[in-house]
Amino acid sequence: MKKYLFLAVVILAITLMSSLLLPMWLSSRAEMYLSNLGASNVHAEVDAAPSLRLLLGQADTLKAEAKDIVLGKLVLSDAAVDGENVQFDAIEAYTNRNFKIISADRLVLTGQITADTLSKFLAREYDKLENIQVEMHPDGIYVTAEARLLKSPIRIYIEGELLEETENIYLHLRRIDIKNASFGRAAIAGFFDDIPLVQLKTLPLRAEVRKIEQAEGYVKVVIDCKNE
Known part of the structure:
Protein backbone atom coordinates (compact mmCIF):
# COMPACT_ATOMS: atom_id res chain seq x y z
CA MET A 1 0.00 0.00 0.00
CA LYS A 2 2.82 2.39 0.92
CA LYS A 3 4.50 1.53 -2.37
CA TYR A 4 1.46 2.62 -4.39
CA LEU A 5 1.02 5.72 -2.25
CA PHE A 6 4.64 6.72 -2.84
CA LEU A 7 4.21 6.16 -6.59
CA ALA A 8 1.08 8.31 -6.59
CA VAL A 9 2.90 11.07 -4.73
CA VAL A 10 5.77 10.92 -7.27
CA ILE A 11 3.37 11.09 -10.23
CA LEU A 12 1.52 13.99 -8.62
CA ALA A 13 4.79 15.83 -7.96
CA ILE A 14 5.93 15.34 -11.57
CA THR A 15 2.57 16.55 -12.85
CA LEU A 16 2.63 19.65 -10.65
CA MET A 17 6.23 20.44 -11.57
CA SER A 18 5.54 20.01 -15.26
CA SER A 19 2.47 22.24 -15.10
CA LEU A 20 4.52 24.99 -13.47
CA LEU A 21 8.07 24.62 -14.74
CA LEU A 22 7.61 23.52 -18.37
CA PRO A 23 5.49 26.54 -19.43
CA MET A 24 7.84 28.92 -17.60
CA TRP A 25 10.97 27.36 -19.12
CA LEU A 26 9.60 27.26 -22.67
CA SER A 27 8.27 30.82 -22.34
CA SER A 28 11.82 31.93 -21.54
CA ARG A 29 13.08 30.00 -24.61
CA ALA A 30 10.51 31.77 -26.79
CA GLU A 31 11.58 35.13 -25.37
CA MET A 32 15.22 34.35 -26.14
CA TYR A 33 14.32 33.22 -29.67
CA LEU A 34 12.43 36.46 -30.41
CA SER A 35 15.26 38.50 -28.87
CA ASN A 36 17.71 36.80 -31.22
CA LEU A 37 15.48 37.91 -34.11
CA GLY A 38 15.94 41.51 -32.99
CA ALA A 39 13.02 41.97 -30.60
CA SER A 40 13.43 44.05 -27.43
CA ASN A 41 11.62 44.01 -24.09
CA VAL A 42 9.98 40.68 -24.91
CA HIS A 43 7.42 38.89 -22.76
CA ALA A 44 6.17 35.49 -23.96
CA GLU A 45 3.80 32.82 -22.65
CA VAL A 46 3.70 29.24 -23.92
CA ASP A 47 1.05 26.91 -22.51
CA ALA A 48 -0.68 23.57 -23.09
CA ALA A 49 -3.19 21.36 -21.30
CA PRO A 50 -2.02 18.98 -20.05
CA SER A 51 1.42 20.59 -19.71
CA LEU A 52 3.18 17.29 -20.44
CA ARG A 53 2.24 17.83 -24.11
CA LEU A 54 4.94 20.47 -24.15
CA LEU A 55 7.49 17.67 -23.90
CA LEU A 56 6.26 16.53 -27.33
CA GLY A 57 6.56 19.99 -28.86
CA GLN A 58 2.84 20.77 -28.74
CA ALA A 59 1.52 24.07 -27.37
CA ASP A 60 -2.11 25.15 -27.23
CA THR A 61 -1.22 28.85 -27.16
CA LEU A 62 1.75 31.10 -27.82
CA LYS A 63 1.44 34.75 -26.90
CA ALA A 64 4.23 37.32 -26.99
CA GLU A 65 4.61 41.06 -26.80
CA ALA A 66 7.67 43.18 -27.63
CA LYS A 67 8.50 46.86 -27.64
CA ASP A 68 9.77 46.34 -31.17
CA ILE A 69 10.88 43.59 -33.51
CA VAL A 70 13.11 43.75 -36.58
CA LEU A 71 11.64 42.59 -39.90
CA GLY A 72 14.44 42.70 -42.43
CA LYS A 73 15.69 46.30 -42.27
CA LEU A 74 12.55 47.79 -40.73
CA VAL A 75 11.58 47.98 -37.07
CA LEU A 76 7.99 47.07 -36.13
CA SER A 77 6.91 48.78 -32.89
CA ASP A 78 4.45 47.54 -30.24
CA ALA A 79 4.66 44.07 -31.75
CA ALA A 80 2.52 41.11 -30.66
CA VAL A 81 2.43 37.43 -31.62
CA ASP A 82 -0.71 35.33 -31.12
CA GLY A 83 -0.60 31.62 -31.92
CA GLU A 84 -2.89 28.59 -31.49
CA ASN A 85 -2.06 24.87 -31.73
CA VAL A 86 1.62 25.57 -32.25
CA GLN A 87 3.97 22.71 -33.11
CA PHE A 88 7.60 23.40 -32.20
CA ASP A 89 10.83 21.41 -32.44
CA ALA A 90 11.04 19.76 -29.01
CA ILE A 91 14.59 18.49 -29.54
CA GLU A 92 15.82 21.98 -30.45
CA ALA A 93 13.94 23.49 -27.51
CA TYR A 94 15.26 21.12 -24.86
CA THR A 95 18.79 20.51 -26.14
CA ASN A 96 19.81 23.66 -28.00
CA ARG A 97 17.39 26.03 -26.24
CA ASN A 98 16.06 27.18 -29.60
CA PHE A 99 12.29 27.69 -29.87
CA LYS A 100 11.82 26.76 -33.52
CA ILE A 101 8.22 26.83 -34.74
CA ILE A 102 7.31 24.09 -37.22
CA SER A 103 3.63 24.80 -37.81
CA ALA A 104 0.57 26.45 -36.28
CA ASP A 105 -3.16 26.47 -36.89
CA ARG A 106 -3.05 30.21 -36.32
CA LEU A 107 -0.05 32.52 -35.95
CA VAL A 108 -0.54 36.28 -36.30
CA LEU A 109 2.02 39.05 -35.98
CA THR A 110 0.77 42.61 -35.45
CA GLY A 111 2.68 45.82 -34.99
CA GLN A 112 3.10 49.43 -36.01
CA ILE A 113 5.34 51.23 -38.45
CA THR A 114 5.79 54.67 -36.90
Whole structure:
Protein backbone atom coordinates (compact mmCIF):
# COMPACT_ATOMS: atom_id res chain seq x y z
CA MET A 1 0.00 0.00 0.00
CA LYS A 2 2.82 2.39 0.92
CA LYS A 3 4.50 1.53 -2.37
CA TYR A 4 1.46 2.62 -4.39
CA LEU A 5 1.02 5.72 -2.25
CA PHE A 6 4.64 6.72 -2.84
CA LEU A 7 4.21 6.16 -6.59
CA ALA A 8 1.08 8.31 -6.59
CA VAL A 9 2.90 11.07 -4.73
CA VAL A 10 5.77 10.92 -7.27
CA ILE A 11 3.37 11.09 -10.23
CA LEU A 12 1.52 13.99 -8.62
CA ALA A 13 4.79 15.83 -7.96
CA ILE A 14 5.93 15.34 -11.57
CA THR A 15 2.57 16.55 -12.85
CA LEU A 16 2.63 19.65 -10.65
CA MET A 17 6.23 20.44 -11.57
CA SER A 18 5.54 20.01 -15.26
CA SER A 19 2.47 22.24 -15.10
CA LEU A 20 4.52 24.99 -13.47
CA LEU A 21 8.07 24.62 -14.74
CA LEU A 22 7.61 23.52 -18.37
CA PRO A 23 5.49 26.54 -19.43
CA MET A 24 7.84 28.92 -17.60
CA TRP A 25 10.97 27.36 -19.12
CA LEU A 26 9.60 27.26 -22.67
CA SER A 27 8.27 30.82 -22.34
CA SER A 28 11.82 31.93 -21.54
CA ARG A 29 13.08 30.00 -24.61
CA ALA A 30 10.51 31.77 -26.79
CA GLU A 31 11.58 35.13 -25.37
CA MET A 32 15.22 34.35 -26.14
CA TYR A 33 14.32 33.22 -29.67
CA LEU A 34 12.43 36.46 -30.41
CA SER A 35 15.26 38.50 -28.87
CA ASN A 36 17.71 36.80 -31.22
CA LEU A 37 15.48 37.91 -34.11
CA GLY A 38 15.94 41.51 -32.99
CA ALA A 39 13.02 41.97 -30.60
CA SER A 40 13.43 44.05 -27.43
CA ASN A 41 11.62 44.01 -24.09
CA VAL A 42 9.98 40.68 -24.91
CA HIS A 43 7.42 38.89 -22.76
CA ALA A 44 6.17 35.49 -23.96
CA GLU A 45 3.80 32.82 -22.65
CA VAL A 46 3.70 29.24 -23.92
CA ASP A 47 1.05 26.91 -22.51
CA ALA A 48 -0.68 23.57 -23.09
CA ALA A 49 -3.19 21.36 -21.30
CA PRO A 50 -2.02 18.98 -20.05
CA SER A 51 1.42 20.59 -19.71
CA LEU A 52 3.18 17.29 -20.44
CA ARG A 53 2.24 17.83 -24.11
CA LEU A 54 4.94 20.47 -24.15
CA LEU A 55 7.49 17.67 -23.90
CA LEU A 56 6.26 16.53 -27.33
CA GLY A 57 6.56 19.99 -28.86
CA GLN A 58 2.84 20.77 -28.74
CA ALA A 59 1.52 24.07 -27.37
CA ASP A 60 -2.11 25.15 -27.23
CA THR A 61 -1.22 28.85 -27.16
CA LEU A 62 1.75 31.10 -27.82
CA LYS A 63 1.44 34.75 -26.90
CA ALA A 64 4.23 37.32 -26.99
CA GLU A 65 4.61 41.06 -26.80
CA ALA A 66 7.67 43.18 -27.63
CA LYS A 67 8.50 46.86 -27.64
CA ASP A 68 9.77 46.34 -31.17
CA ILE A 69 10.88 43.59 -33.51
CA VAL A 70 13.11 43.75 -36.58
CA LEU A 71 11.64 42.59 -39.90
CA GLY A 72 14.44 42.70 -42.43
CA LYS A 73 15.69 46.30 -42.27
CA LEU A 74 12.55 47.79 -40.73
CA VAL A 75 11.58 47.98 -37.07
CA LEU A 76 7.99 47.07 -36.13
CA SER A 77 6.91 48.78 -32.89
CA ASP A 78 4.45 47.54 -30.24
CA ALA A 79 4.66 44.07 -31.75
CA ALA A 80 2.52 41.11 -30.66
CA VAL A 81 2.43 37.43 -31.62
CA ASP A 82 -0.71 35.33 -31.12
CA GLY A 83 -0.60 31.62 -31.92
CA GLU A 84 -2.89 28.59 -31.49
CA ASN A 85 -2.06 24.87 -31.73
CA VAL A 86 1.62 25.57 -32.25
CA GLN A 87 3.97 22.71 -33.11
CA PHE A 88 7.60 23.40 -32.20
CA ASP A 89 10.83 21.41 -32.44
CA ALA A 90 11.04 19.76 -29.01
CA ILE A 91 14.59 18.49 -29.54
CA GLU A 92 15.82 21.98 -30.45
CA ALA A 93 13.94 23.49 -27.51
CA TYR A 94 15.26 21.12 -24.86
CA THR A 95 18.79 20.51 -26.14
CA ASN A 96 19.81 23.66 -28.00
CA ARG A 97 17.39 26.03 -26.24
CA ASN A 98 16.06 27.18 -29.60
CA PHE A 99 12.29 27.69 -29.87
CA LYS A 100 11.82 26.76 -33.52
CA ILE A 101 8.22 26.83 -34.74
CA ILE A 102 7.31 24.09 -37.22
CA SER A 103 3.63 24.80 -37.81
CA ALA A 104 0.57 26.45 -36.28
CA ASP A 105 -3.16 26.47 -36.89
CA ARG A 106 -3.05 30.21 -36.32
CA LEU A 107 -0.05 32.52 -35.95
CA VAL A 108 -0.54 36.28 -36.30
CA LEU A 109 2.02 39.05 -35.98
CA THR A 110 0.77 42.61 -35.45
CA GLY A 111 2.68 45.82 -34.99
CA GLN A 112 3.10 49.43 -36.01
CA ILE A 113 5.34 51.23 -38.45
CA THR A 114 5.79 54.67 -36.90
CA ALA A 115 6.97 57.94 -38.39
CA ASP A 116 10.17 57.64 -36.35
CA THR A 117 11.01 54.11 -37.53
CA LEU A 118 10.30 55.01 -41.17
CA SER A 119 12.47 58.12 -40.87
CA LYS A 120 15.37 56.06 -39.49
CA PHE A 121 14.89 53.46 -42.25
CA LEU A 122 15.10 56.12 -44.97
CA ALA A 123 18.19 57.63 -43.35
CA ARG A 124 19.95 54.24 -43.38
CA GLU A 125 18.95 53.36 -46.94
CA TYR A 126 19.55 56.78 -48.49
CA ASP A 127 22.63 58.27 -46.83
CA LYS A 128 22.59 61.33 -49.11
CA LEU A 129 19.36 62.53 -47.54
CA GLU A 130 19.49 64.82 -44.51
CA ASN A 131 16.98 66.27 -42.05
CA ILE A 132 14.36 63.66 -42.90
CA GLN A 133 10.92 64.40 -41.45
CA VAL A 134 7.99 61.97 -41.73
CA GLU A 135 4.32 62.59 -41.03
CA MET A 136 1.70 59.84 -41.11
CA HIS A 137 -2.01 60.49 -41.56
CA PRO A 138 -4.96 58.30 -42.59
CA ASP A 139 -4.84 59.79 -46.10
CA GLY A 140 -1.12 59.22 -46.68
CA ILE A 141 2.52 59.52 -45.68
CA TYR A 142 4.41 62.77 -46.17
CA VAL A 143 8.20 63.02 -46.18
CA THR A 144 10.44 66.06 -46.41
CA ALA A 145 14.22 65.84 -46.72
CA GLU A 146 17.25 67.76 -47.87
CA ALA A 147 20.12 66.77 -50.16
CA ARG A 148 22.74 68.35 -52.40
CA LEU A 149 22.95 68.35 -56.16
CA LEU A 150 26.26 69.65 -57.60
CA LYS A 151 26.90 71.38 -54.27
CA SER A 152 23.56 73.13 -54.57
CA PRO A 153 21.04 72.40 -51.76
CA ILE A 154 17.73 70.87 -52.76
CA ARG A 155 14.60 70.14 -50.78
CA ILE A 156 12.54 67.04 -51.49
CA TYR A 157 8.85 66.53 -50.77
CA ILE A 158 7.41 63.02 -51.03
CA GLU A 159 3.77 61.96 -50.81
CA GLY A 160 2.98 58.26 -50.62
CA GLU A 161 1.23 55.40 -48.88
CA LEU A 162 2.10 51.96 -47.57
CA LEU A 163 0.87 49.11 -49.76
CA GLU A 164 1.30 45.36 -49.69
CA GLU A 165 1.88 42.56 -52.09
CA THR A 166 1.52 38.97 -50.94
CA GLU A 167 4.95 38.80 -49.29
CA ASN A 168 6.11 42.42 -49.33
CA ILE A 169 5.35 45.80 -47.78
CA TYR A 170 6.49 48.88 -49.67
CA LEU A 171 6.15 52.66 -49.73
CA HIS A 172 4.30 53.63 -52.89
CA LEU A 173 5.36 57.09 -54.09
CA ARG A 174 2.38 59.05 -55.39
CA ARG A 175 4.20 62.34 -55.88
CA ILE A 176 7.68 63.83 -55.55
CA ASP A 177 8.46 67.56 -55.59
CA ILE A 178 12.04 68.80 -55.80
CA LYS A 179 12.82 72.42 -55.04
CA ASN A 180 16.22 73.91 -55.86
CA ALA A 181 17.39 77.48 -55.42
CA SER A 182 19.11 77.48 -58.83
CA PHE A 183 16.76 75.38 -60.94
CA GLY A 184 13.40 76.17 -59.38
CA ARG A 185 10.80 73.53 -58.59
CA ALA A 186 9.82 70.34 -60.42
CA ALA A 187 6.89 68.02 -59.71
CA ILE A 188 7.66 64.41 -60.55
CA ALA A 189 5.11 61.61 -60.47
CA GLY A 190 5.79 58.00 -61.36
CA PHE A 191 9.48 58.62 -62.08
CA PHE A 192 11.04 57.09 -58.99
CA ASP A 193 10.58 53.47 -58.01
CA ASP A 194 8.53 52.47 -54.98
CA ILE A 195 10.58 51.82 -51.85
CA PRO A 196 10.53 48.22 -50.51
CA LEU A 197 10.32 48.10 -46.71
CA VAL A 198 9.77 44.48 -45.64
CA GLN A 199 10.26 41.13 -47.34
CA LEU A 200 8.38 38.49 -45.39
CA LYS A 201 10.79 35.76 -46.48
CA THR A 202 12.75 36.66 -43.34
CA LEU A 203 10.08 35.08 -41.10
CA PRO A 204 10.39 31.41 -39.98
CA LEU A 205 7.06 30.43 -41.61
CA ARG A 206 5.56 31.51 -44.92
CA ALA A 207 3.81 34.79 -44.24
CA GLU A 208 1.26 37.00 -45.96
CA VAL A 209 0.13 40.54 -45.19
CA ARG A 210 -3.48 40.48 -44.05
CA LYS A 211 -4.03 44.19 -43.47
CA ILE A 212 -2.31 47.56 -43.61
CA GLU A 213 -4.21 50.37 -41.92
CA GLN A 214 -2.90 53.94 -42.00
CA ALA A 215 -3.66 56.00 -38.90
CA GLU A 216 -2.57 59.23 -37.27
CA GLY A 217 1.15 58.89 -36.53
CA TYR A 218 1.55 55.22 -37.46
CA VAL A 219 0.57 52.42 -39.81
CA LYS A 220 -0.86 49.22 -38.33
CA VAL A 221 0.36 45.99 -39.94
CA VAL A 222 -1.22 42.53 -39.52
CA ILE A 223 0.71 39.52 -40.85
CA ASP A 224 -0.54 35.91 -41.06
CA CYS A 225 2.02 33.11 -40.85
CA LYS A 226 1.03 29.90 -42.62
CA ASN A 227 2.21 26.30 -42.59
CA GLU A 228 2.79 26.03 -46.33
